[in-house]
Amino acid sequence: EVHLVETGGGLIQPGGALRLSCAVSGLSVSTTYMSWVRLAPGKGLEWVSVIHVDDKTYHADFVKGRFTISKDKSKNMVYLQMNNLRADDTAVYYCARELDGFFDHWGQGTLVSVSS
């Protein structure tokens, strides 16, 4: 059975940084695409970042240059380093497995609140 568990969210001031972690079990991050998707208050789901099997990464324009996705194959973990956070980054961040573009497994999410 596949489980994704996100941690690392919290309250942070604008301009601050956080690192989210996603612990993966039941599948290997070495052989699958992993993404971060967020849900902001009053808004819809937004794809944030993806890391491919070959370690290539892609980010949505609204986080480009501020967020970085990475993975640790030995720990079967995926991370999202978020720098220079803004109020509009406030959201629940979900880790999700991507299968040919479709997100078939999701974690429960971790809340990031950016506020002074």
Added chain:
Amino acid sequence: ETVMTQSPATLSVSPGERATLSCRASQTVSSNLAWYQKKPGQAPRPLIYGASSRATGVPARFSGSGSGTEFTLTISSLQSEDSAVYYCQQYDNWPGYTFGQGTKLEI
């Protein structure tokens, strides 16, 4: 970027009836369209991929149709547990997968 537009924003339907949710893409996405169910405090639940294929464990009451730019999610024999926000997502045009703004379904 492919913009996904869902309608209506809110839909109220009685138990036992059928709900029809629409999703339109700003450019063709072929059949690379998924639907998700989102309840408060829960992870998004995958429902449909490839426009019409049900994800694992999804009951047959949920069905998807369409291709190109127009898509529909139909939920028959509605139950109170179907109350949720439903999102469509395109995964045809890269870079950047995009979601619709959601349809809130009230039973």
